[in-house]
Structures are given as structure tokens and as C-alpha cells.
Amino acid sequence: MVGHPRPVVGDRPVGEPEPRGRLADEGGDRGFWWCWVPLRFDDFTIVVIVQERPDGHRILSEAVRIWPESSGRSPEQLGWPELDIAYRSGTRHPERAVIHLTERGRKPLDVEVETLGFVSLNVGCGYGADPDWTHGVWKGRGWVDSSVYDLNDPAVTGRVPYSNIDHVARATCDGAVGTGIFEHASIGRHDPSGFADFYAVAP
Numbered sequence: 001m002v003g004h005p006r007p008v009v010g011d012r013p014v015g016e017p018e019p020r021g022r023l024a025d026e027g028g029d030r031g032f033w034w035c036w037v038p039l040r041f042d043d044f045t046i047v048v049i050v051q052e053r054p055d056g057h058r059i060l061s062e063a064v065r066i067w068p069e070s071s072g073r074s075p076e077q078l079g080w081p082e083l084d085i086a087y088r089s090g091t092r093h094p095e096r097a098v099i100h101l102t103e104r105g106r107k108p109l110d111v112e113v114e115t116l117g118f119v120s121l122n123v124g125c126g127y128g129a130d131p132d133w134t135h136g137v138w139k140g141r142g143w144v145d146s147s148v149y150d151l152n153d154p155a156v157t158g159r160v161p162y163s164n165i166d167h168v169a170r171a172t173c174d175g176a177v178g179t180g181i182f183e184h185a186s187i188g189r190h191d192p193s194g195f196a197d198f199y200a201v202a203p
Contacts, residue, residue, distance in 0.1 A: 029054060031188030031195070034164065035083060037099065039111065039171045041178035043068070046111060046171075048081050048099055054189040063101050078102060078109060085184070085193070087202035092161060092186045092195070093118075109174065113182050115167035122163035123149050129162055162187055 031054035039046045044065050051060035063081040067073035079102030086096040099111040121127035124147050126135045132147060139145070149156050169182040188198045
């Protein structure tokens with residue numbers, strides 16, 4: 001490899017960014033709403049991925065149940081996922097969620113999720129607006145570093161809402177109990193959630 005190109009993994013840019021230009025939308029109407037939910041149960045795994053624009057238009061939607069290879073069963077699509085998220089009052093912190101799925105034959109299948117703890121991916125993980133570093137930035141040959149963050153420091157807690165956040169999740173589905181991740185970002189406007197702008201929070 002010659003030089004230091006800016007690689008792209010899927011549609012996630014990594015490395016040093018291009019200089020910033022004028023925002024496409026300067027009217028405060030921007031928003032990013034995302035859920036990535038891999039959940040492992042004893043006999044199957046469920047993965048849900050949803051991304052929506054500020055007006056709620058769905059631009060990415062996936063829901064699948066994956067069975068063990070030894071079962072001989074193919075992955076099972078679970079329809080158009082709908083999410084009811086209960087946010088902590090005064091925040092956008094999801095405490096609980098119900099993911100409404102649909103089996104073949106239009107049989108409803110609900111997954112109830114409870115969040116237990118979280119990691120903000122822009123605090124030391126290199127995602128999003130992490131001011132300390134980002135994926136793919138050249139720091140020099142042999143570079144090694146570490147960071148310690150005080151999650152009670154207002155300079156850190158003020159960053160948390162503007163990030164993807166990985167919540168440890170406990171889930172129940174049709175009597176089965178599982179665990180996994182409820183990764184969620186609700187930044188800026190999202191009409192279905194009732195968030196009008198970057199400063200809106202749950203009542």
C-alpha cells in the first residue's frame with residue numbers, strides 16, 4: 001500500500017477526515033436514529049437493525065432469527081421490526097424496549113428488553129465525535145496509549161448523548177431469556193419518538 005489512503009469499511013469512514021465544509025442542512029432539522037440489537041438465547045439468536053431519518057422514514061431494516069447450524073434450520077426473517085422504547089424521564093436513555101416482530105404466517109413475536117449498563121462509544125472507543133482519537137488515525141510506528149475516563153465528569157457526561165451507546169441487555173422472547181446488546185443512538189430530531197431537536201428529551 002502506497003501512501004496513507006483513507007480506507008472505508010462498508011459505509012463507515014475511518015482514518016483522518018476530509019476538511020469539513022458547509023452542512024447540507026443548517027436549519028437544525030438533522031437527526032440520527034439507530035438501533036442494532038444482537039440477542040443470544042439458549043436455542044437461537046435474534047438480530048435487529050433499524051435506522052430512520054428525522055421524519056421516521058426507515059432507510060435500513062433487518063430482523064432475523066438464527067438457529068444453530070446443527071438444527072438444519074435456515075435463518076428466519078421476522079418481518080418489519082417496530083420498536084417501543086421507554087426512555088428515562090429527562091433523558092434519551094432507553095430503560096426498556098419492546099421489539100415487535102412477525103413470524104411467517106403473520107404470527108406476532110415480541111422481544112422485551114431491559115438495559116442494565118452502558119458504554120458510550122465516543123468515550124475512548126473511537127466512534128463518532130470522540131475528540132481523543134478515531135478509527136484508522138496514524139499515531140506513529142509502535143504507538144501505544146491508554147486513557148482513563150471519569151464518567152461523573154461533566155466534560156465526559158456531556159458527550160454521552162451524542163453517540164452510539166451500547167447498553168448491556170437482558171431480553172425475553174416467547175418465554176426464553178437471553179442477553180446481548182441494545183445499541184442505540186437518538187441524536188437530534190426524530191418525529192416518531194417525539195424529539196423535535198437536539199435538546200429534546202423524554203417527558
